[in-house]
Amino acid sequence: MAEQPDEKLVLASIHDVGPRFEREVDQLLDLMVRRLDGPRLAMLVVPDHWGEAPLAKAPAFRRRLRTWADQGVEMFVHGWFHKDLARHYGAAALKARHMTAGEGEFLGLDRAEAARRMAAGKTLIEDVTGRPAAGFIAPAWLYGPGAQAALDGSGFALAEDHWKVWTPGSNRVVARGPVITWASRSRPRQLSSLAVAAAARIALHRQKVVRIAVHPGDTGVPQLLRSIDRTLCTFAGRRRIGRYADLLGRCGV
Secondary structure, three states: OOOOOOEEEEEEEEEOOHHHHHHHHHHHHHHHHHHHHHOOOEEEEEOHHHHEEEEOOOOHHHHHHHHHHHHOOOEEEEOOOOOOOOOOHHHHHHHHHHHHHHHOOOOOOOOHHHHHHHHHHHHHHHHHHHOOEEEEEOOHHOOOOHHHHHHHOOOOOOOEOOOOEEEOOOEEEEEEOOOOOOOOOOOOHHHHHHHHHHHHHOOOOOEEEEEEEEEEHHHHHHHHHHHHHHHHHHHHHOEEEEHHHHHHOOOOO
């Protein structure tokens, strides 16, 4: 069925996909497939998580990625290492300290290094899946000036941060609004994300596009999994389950 211009969408994604978190990805995928009536979601693939889980040396997992892509899962490049090794100052230091735990890989890279990692990730994911990458999403949704500049010539169709989805190069915003996600690394963050998700289930129904993002760490906290399940049910029951590619044809946000 063709999308109507004012049709409301829900987009779901699994972050940090790679051989390091295969068991957790399977658990999240099972949950999401049940609620989304099939593998109607995106996966954000990390080529070599923290330099300890290279996709290039995991042929079995590469085959699984290709199978999922063949089933319709959209594959995004999600950094290269995911780990942030840069030294930050000013506002970037605050972001690095409070918005992630050493995971904002593209926050401090210069343009040349950001472009090199983007290109390498794009080539790898496209070779693995046999189709174009859906886009690029920086780890922790954090982009420094170098990464922003590198995106313009990256060839990616889409990019995303906490607040929007846009087309690199033209910088046309194709979706606005906060992504619903959960934090598992401390009890206060867990409680905060549970509260935010509960509020979002009430507050975001007027939003044209609702994005839901889950992470491997969520699987270790039963309360988070219940909240994820409830959030998926809430939005999937009231709007069309979409694909990020659908945003490219939308007339407005």
